[in-house]
Amino acid sequence: MGLHLRVLGVCDSRSILVANDIFTAELGDSSLHAVCRVKSSGVSLSASSDGFGGDCQVLSDSEAPRKVVDIAGLLGRSTGLVVVDCSASPETVEVLKDVIDHGCCIVLANKKPLTTEMKDYEKLLSNIRRIRYESTPTSLCWETGYIDDIVQVGAGLPVISSINRVLTSGDPISRIVGSLSGTLGYVMSEVEDGKPFSQVVRAAKCLGYTEPDPRDDLSGMDVARKALILARLLGSQLDLSDIKVESLYPDEMGSTAMSTEDFLQDGLASLDVGMAERIKVAASNGCVLRYVCVVEGPRCQVGLQELPKDSPLGRLRGSDNVVEIYSRCYKDSPLVIQGAGAGNDTTAAGVLADMVDIQDLFK
Amino acid sequence: MGLHLRVLGVCDSRSILVANDIFTAELGDSSLHAVCRVKSSGVSLSASSDGFGGDCQVLSDSEAPRKVVDIAGLLGRSTGLVVVDCSASPETVEVLKDVIDHGCCIVLANKKPLTTEMKDYEKLLSNIRRIRYESTPTSLCWETGYIDDIVQVGAGLPVISSINRVLTSGDPISRIVGSLSGTLGYVMSEVEDGKPFSQVVRAAKCLGYTEPDPRDDLSGMDVARKALILARLLGSQLDLSDIKVESLYPDEMGSTAMSTEDFLQDGLASLDVGMAERIKVAASNGCVLRYVCVVEGPRCQVGLQELPKDSPLGRLRGSDNVVEIYSRCYKDSPLVIQGAGAGNDTTAAGVLADMVDIQDLFK
Numbered sequence: 059m060g061l062h063l064r065v066l067g068v069c070d071s072r073s074i075l076v077a078n079d080i081f082t083a084e085l086g087d088s089s090l091h092a093v094c095r096v097k098s099s100g101v102s103l104s105a106s107s108d109g110f111g112g113d114c115q116v117l118s119d120s121e122a123p124r125k126v127v128d129i130a131g132l133l134g135r136s137t138g139l140v141v142v143d144c145s146a147s148p149e150t151v152e153v154l155k156d157v158i159d160h161g162c163c164i165v166l167a168n169k170k171p172l173t174t175e176m177k178d179y180e181k182l183l184s185n186i187r188r189i190r191y192e193s194t195p196t197s198l199c200w201e202t203g204y205i206d207d208i209v210q211v212g213a214g215l216p217v218i219s220s221i222n223r224v225l226t227s228g229d230p231i232s233r234i235v236g237s238l239s240g241t242l243g244y245v246m247s248e249v250e251d252g253k254p255f256s257q258v259v260r261a262a263k264c265l266g267y268t269e270p271d272p273r274d275d276l277s278g279m280d281v282a283r284k285a286l287i288l289a290r291l292l293g294s295q296l297d298l299s300d301i302k303v304e305s306l307y308p309d310e311m312g313s314t315a316m317s318t319e320d321f322l323q324d325g326l327a328s329l330d331v332g333m334a335e336r337i338k339v340a341a342s343n344g345c346v347l348r349y350v351c352v353v354e355g356p357r358c359q360v361g362l363q364e365l366p367k368d369s370p371l372g373r374l375r376g377s378d379n380v381v382e383i384y385s386r387c388y389k390d391s392p393l394v395i396q397g398a399g400a401g402n403d404t405t406a407a408g409v410l411a412d413m414v415d416i417q418d419l420f421k
Numbered sequence: 422m423g424l425h426l427r428v429l430g431v432c433d434s435r436s437i438l439v440a441n442d443i444f445t446a447e448l449g450d451s452s453l454h455a456v457c458r459v460k461s462s463g464v465s466l467s468a469s470s471d472g473f474g475g476d477c478q479v480l481s482d483s484e485a486p487r488k489v490v491d492i493a494g495l496l497g498r499s500t501g502l503v504v505v506d507c508s509a510s511p512e513t514v515e516v517l518k519d520v521i522d523h524g525c526c527i528v529l530a531n532k533k534p535l536t537t538e539m540k541d542y543e544k545l546l547s548n549i550r551r552i553r554y555e556s557t558p559t560s561l562c563w564e565t566g567y568i569d570d571i572v573q574v575g576a577g578l579p580v581i582s583s584i585n586r587v588l589t590s591g592d593p594i595s596r597i598v599g600s601l602s603g604t605l606g607y608v609m610s611e612v613e614d615g616k617p618f619s620q621v622v623r624a625a626k627c628l629g630y631t632e633p634d635p636r637d638d639l640s641g642m643d644v645a646r647k648a649l650i651l652a653r654l655l656g657s658q659l660d661l662s663d664i665k666v667e668s669l670y671p672d673e674m675g676s677t678a679m680s681t682e683d684f685l686q687d688g689l690a691s692l693d694v695g696m697a698e699r700i701k702v703a704a705s706n707g708c709v710l711r712y713v714c715v716v717e718g719p720r721c722q723v724g725l726q727e728l729p730k731d732s733p734l735g736r737l738r739g740s741d742n743v744v745e746i747y748s749r750c751y752k753d754s755p756l757v758i759q760g761a762g763a764g765n766d767t768t769a770a771g772v773l774a775d776m777v778d779i780q781d782l783f784k
Contacts (some may be wrong), residue, residue, distance in 0.1 A: 187781055192586075215756065216586055220579045223555075226777045227770035370759070373736065378754050387767045388760055391741050393578065396733070397756035404750045407590035414589045418550055418781040 061414065066129060066139070068093050071147065073104035074122040077114050080129050089114055127156040134162025138420035140413050143168040144405070155181050158188070163419070165412040166191040167405055172290070173283040173298055179290055187419060190412035192218045193405050195238060195284045195381075215397050217381050221291055224385050224393065231292055233384040234353040238284040240377035240398070241267050241275045242306075242349040246362075247375045250346055255333040256326035263322070267377065271318045276306040278349070282360045285351035289358040296358055304361025306333075306349075340364040346372050370394045424777065429492060429502070431456050434510065436467035437485040440477050443492050452477055490519040497525025501783035503776050506531040507768070518544050521551070526782070528775040529554040530768055535653070536646040536661055542653055550782060553775035555581045556768050558601060558647045558744075578760050580744050584654055587748050587756065594655055596747040597716040601647040603740035603761075604630050604638045605669075605712040609725075610738045613709055618696040619689035626685070630740065634681045639669040641712070645723045648714035652721040659721055667724025669696075669712075703727040709735050733757045 064084040067076035075093060077083040085093075089111045096106040103110075104118035117125050126141060133139040140163045143150050148170040157164060158181060166172065172179055172191060182189060195217050217236075224231055237243050244267055248258040259276070262268050268275045282303045289296050309315075311325040340347045345364035348371050352359050365372040370392075374380050382392040398404060427447040430439035438456060440446040448456075452474045459469040466473075467481035480488050489504060496502040503526045506513050511533040520527060521544060529535065535542055535554060545552060558580050580599075587594055600606050607630055611621040622639070625631050631638050645666045652659050672678075674688040703710045708727035711734050715722050728735040733755075737743050745755040761767060 216579060216583045216758075219582060219586070223579055223582070223774045223778070224770070227774035229766075229770045368736075373731075376754070387770055391739070391761050393758075393760035395579075395756075395758055397751055398754050403592075407587070407592045407750055411586045411590035415586070 063413070065090065066133075067126070068103070069122060069126065070097065070103050071145070072102045072122070073116055073118040074125050075103050075110055075114055075116050076125055076129070079113070080133065083113050085114055086111065123153045126153055127160070130157040130160045130162035134160040136420075138417045139163065140165050140416060142166075142409060142413065143171065144409060146170065148174055151178050151182075158182060158184065161185070161188070163188040163190075163416045165189075165409055165416065167193040167409050169194045169280075169283045169287060173286045176290075176295055176297060188416070190218075190416055191287070192216065192412050193408035194218075195236075195287050215379055215381070215395055217288075217395055218291065220393065220395055221288070221383060224383060224387070225292075227387075229385045229387045231383060231385045232354065234288050234292070234351075234381060235371060235384075235392075236285075236288070236351050236379070236381040237348055237371055237374055238351055238379055238381070239275065239281050239349060240379060242278075242281065243374060243379070244377040246347055246349055249333055249337060254327075254330040256330050259326055260322060271313065271321075273307060273311070273313060273318075273321060278303045278305055278360050281349065281351055285353060285358050285360050288351070289353045292353060294353070294356055294358065296356070300358070302359040302361070304359075306362075336362065348372065348374065370396065426776070428453065429496075430489070431466070432485060432489065433460065433466050434508070435465045435485070436479055436481040437488050438466050438473055438477055438479050439488055439492070442476070443496065446476050448477055449474065486516045489516055490523070493520040493523045493525035497523040499783075501780045502526065503528050503779060505529075505772060505776065506534065507772060509533065511537055514541050514545075521545060521547065524548070524551070526551040526553075526779045528552075528772055528779065530556040530772050532557045532643075532646045532650060536649045539653075539658055539660060551779070553581075553779055554650070555579065555775050556771035557581075558599075558650050578742055578744070578758055580651075580758055581654065583756065583758055584651070584746060587746060587750070588655075590750075592748045592750045594746060594748045595717065597651050597655070597714075597744060598734060598747075598755075599648075599651070599714050599742070599744040600711055600734055600737055601714055601742055601744070602638065602644045602712060603742060605641075605644065606737060606742070607740040609710055609712055612696055613700060617690075617693040619693050622689055623685060634676065634684075636670060636674075636676060636681075636684060641666045641668055641723050644712065644714055648716060648721050648723050651714070652716045655716060657716070657719055657721065659719070663721070665722040665724070667722075669725075699725065711735065711737065733759065 066080050066084060067074050068085065075085065077085055092110050093103065096103060104116050110116065130139065130141060134157065141154065141157045142165045143154060144167045146168055150168060151171040151174060154164055154171055155178065171182060172194060221231065241262060245258050245262055249255050259272050263272050282298060282301045286296060286298055286301060307325065307329060311321055316325055337347050343364055344367060346367055347362050348365050349361065350363050350371060370380055370382055378396055378398060380394065380396045382394050384392045429443050429447060430437050431448065438448065440448055455471055455473050456466065459466060459471055467479050473479065493502065493504060497520065504520045505528045506517060507530045509531055513531060514534040514537060517527055517534055518541065534545060535557060584594065604625060608621050608625055612618050622635050626635050645661060645664045649659060649661055649664060670688065670692060674684055679688055700710050706727055707730060709730055710725050711728050712724065713726050713734060733743055733745055741759055741761060743757065743759045745757050747755045
């Protein structure tokens, strides 16, 4: 495509590797390969004894975020500089707000900055042309991440851009229903086939489909963040705490009351009968059980729903994500977007597409 | 959205109504309402005795296209001026190429300019940031149109933008399969229910789902144009004549050999047995028959295919459009986009979204 991406810096949670001359130089392939080696070994860039090449330097602690903001101030308004947040941290929001103040563009795979306080959201979206976050609503996220900044994975289904397109065309969206967790999609389609809930969750963990503690998926909070991003996109002034979230395990099995091991060995099994019963009830109504988000007017909720077998969501199998968008034009038959919802490749692809898309501002 | 669209001119096939002062003035609501009244009565703007207001004038014949190109030359490069082609005519391509030469943006709902000669396509796409044509691949088009420029209808499913996004992210697309005709989608799902082909086509005509001569739908040529737009987007150097197109009626029932009335009364009925037979064969293979386009590498074909009942295309009912996109990231499970594929509202919405989208170039 004749595209050249000039990488000025790479951050982890404690440091930044940055080109010495930000106006003309860049981190070359050898420096970037060195970064990958260091991070794969679980070490902070600032703690690495590896060299990254002579044309760049490592800054750490408070110097790192300040450097990002400085560069944004120097290059952000006039060049196609993009600050990309692929972390899973709520702590990046202050840097992102400063960067936005400088008129710089941002691309997020990280859901946290968009799902904390409404005033932060409004600030980040204050120049809607300078932000893209297509990888946030259909991504799967491991938050424990010792490889901190490289662990966020997810997909770039064109959900945000499609919703924006519908809204831009003056077609009001009345309702969004989605299955936004590949993990819970997999779990619900396996239990539908008659397998015990506990067995399915344990298998999903073995296959690497869940977070290290599967309760981080089963709580529904990750889906709630995705739902909140969609609700706010439609203009809702909601906070995360306003969303009704159904957890797939009871409070007394929470992480403060029970270790991950105990939950997997004992806790989970006690949920099998209840889940099997709910599936039986759904089936007797000609329905299947799906873990979905529903955004409708000021209402936003996340949890299990009985859905007709022959609806796009009811037909869903495996770990695909599906989003149904209902509007004036898509009234009886929704606009449906479906596809794989997780994977390093797809997140990287989604973030890259966002970065290129934003370059129209700097033709 | 704080958006103000300044309409400088409106064309029909023989004339243009244009603001006198293109630098500051615009066609106001009263002028535009007058245009709608005149065109609804089937009269050319230049032949109308109605006044359109004092701040605009009507130019006709060769003056009209020249005026469009002149305005593009004056405003196209530096402002967000967009020339929009909602006609169904192959004749607009020369004006569009001139306009592109001036660095002006274009938005097309008209498939013709993109599906004639490859060199025209390349010219129109020579600045890919300055063209949008999201309404072309999933639109239904009446070509006979006595209300010439207002008859093109179709939808804006986010197909082009999604394909561009996947390509931009460096994810190569291997295959696109789509049901791109709401009319043929409706026909095939009705005959699947056991109704005779002839009866279904006649009913579709009565309901206004087909063109005045239903053979314009049944020939598959409209779908072939849509397929060609997708194939060219993937880099194919194909022409329309390279596409293998299956017509749903034999050559001897073509419009040169048989009137529309004869075709509807006699010709159609003779096709019932053959269609019923094919559906029976498909069903015995656990499949349903769908009229689809397949774009795969340098190959592009359009026609009836037996598809598994439980695939996104096999499950399709009614007049929805569906597009399945297979790539490296979407390998086993495609990216699927589905929704209503026709309607004045949805075309208007699609064109408007394209016009707004392109404004990022002129922030």
